[in-house]
Amino acid sequence: MTGSGTFEPVRFNGWPELKEAFLSQHLQASFILAPMAMALREQGVPIKIVYLGHRDGTTMMVHKDSDIHRIEDLRGKKVAVPNRFSNQRLIIFRAFKERGLNIDDVTLLEMPPPDMPAALHVRAVDAIISGEPFMAQSEMDGYGRVLFLTKDVWPEFISCVLAVHEDVIRDHRAEVQQLVDGIARSGKWLDTTMDHRMQAAKFTGQNYYNQDPKLLEFVLSKPPDRVKYTNLAVRRKDFEEIELVGRESGTLQGTAHFEDYADPSFVTDESAIQPYLWEDTP
Amino acid sequence: MTSAAQPTEVIGQEPPFVSARAIILPSIVAVMFLLFWDGAVRLSGSQLFPKPLDVLWGLVELAQKGLLIKYVVASLFRVTWGFTLAVIVGIPFGLLMGSNKLVQEAFNPLIQGFRPISPIAWIPVSILWFGVSDAAPVFLIFLASVFPITVSTAAAVKSVQSVYLRAADNFGLTKFQLFSRVIFPASLPQIVTGLRIGLGIAWLVVVAAEMIAVNSGLGYLIIDARNAGKRYDLVVAGMVLIGVIGWLLDLLMRQVERFQTVKWAYGTLHD
């Protein structure tokens, strides 16, 4: 392992608060919505995307008694999205466009993901879309039905990325490398066997997320490719696609490009990553 | 504040016991409220909203994990510091504003303009300035309580009866003596009332203040419980704790209020 940084995870409860703390350099690095990182770069904030948080792991849920069975049925409905700069919002644009639908036919409203299951339960909205485990919550409790998993609509979907301030990359490259390696190796370890995923569900549920380990087990196993933690290197074509949809939907200006907002140099060869070896000590 | 008109009131004259009625009546209402709550949840068949007993078990769970004391202490810490800073800034400034017409005219519009801004609107600013430390919620609580304290202190000074001032003038007091011997004691009862209001607001704001990335406190408990999926029992437990502690804090302030007013009326008569 290179570098000798110590990393302190800081949990936030909303994207705006996280963004503000990151902007003002109180956070050196942050997991952040991919289009939000790109938009910040467009606005002149010197940050770089160095790695991905995960792939897929987003679900759109409808109420089990709802008459929505296909994406086309969303016309005239109300859908809660996590943030205007979320890829969860962009995936709706992309899916609508592919099906020749007009995006104005659906009402999108911003809602913090933790509030979404309750909103769906009382049918304040017709559909909810966000990262897990909030979607699986409604499924596990029996009132939510999966409309689609991202892997079926936008394969290899990117929700959150790891962004770092440019001056931090310049002055503390070894530490950033250490952070990326740590994430990459844990991701590989997670995706090696289902048993690892179950161990992780228990560990993170209790120590970091304060969420029911059973819920996290559900997310990580039903189906196993609901969310993936491998193949997380920053690839040009993925981001150019987000850029395109972002521009079409008016979310992004299109003034920042891959060279501006991404630094793929921390992981150049995904296959060289060795999984962590914490068998019995999660 | 009528104590000035009752110079015969002395400490210990209040009945030493609380009447049985004062306990029984509110208890009946509280029990009826709990029964109504429980019945309403049962009738609606809601799986999300907790019943009173669920909330109690939630509290027990928090206590067993040692989180109850941690969160209560964290919130009290932030409120105490925010409020203390507000007192340190608000009272002197209020005294100055109340006694100096120029200062009053110059600053009053600015203060009145700041006063209606909700602390929630300040959250982005406080994160930009203070990041994710304890300073951010303390700053929000300070902002919420400093204006009411300043304004009520200024009002208290302005309402000091001119008869006291004329009397003081007759005794030939210096400016400092006038302030420390007459104006401050005379306005103290009203200042303490302002403090009580300020503390109430400070405590009210704790949930909003702890929405920032702190990892302890009763406000954090509520937000964290929302993250944790279906833990609305903990959300309500947080609400109950905030309510009960806020009530106790107010009772404490009332003691000070009674104390000081009596002291003032008493002191001026016998000094």
Next chain:
Amino acid sequence: MSLQRRVLLAAIGWLGTVTLLHLWLNTSAFEKRTVSTGQTGKQFRVGFLPVT
């Protein structure tokens, strides 16, 4: 002791108690400090939301 002083002392006592308790329970201020080993490592704060 005058009442004024008693109230002031009580307030300061409260402030001190709450502060110490908070530092003890909710921060690592009282944990045995790891002696600086001259590492140049940087303390990194990494933000995240509890979504996948």
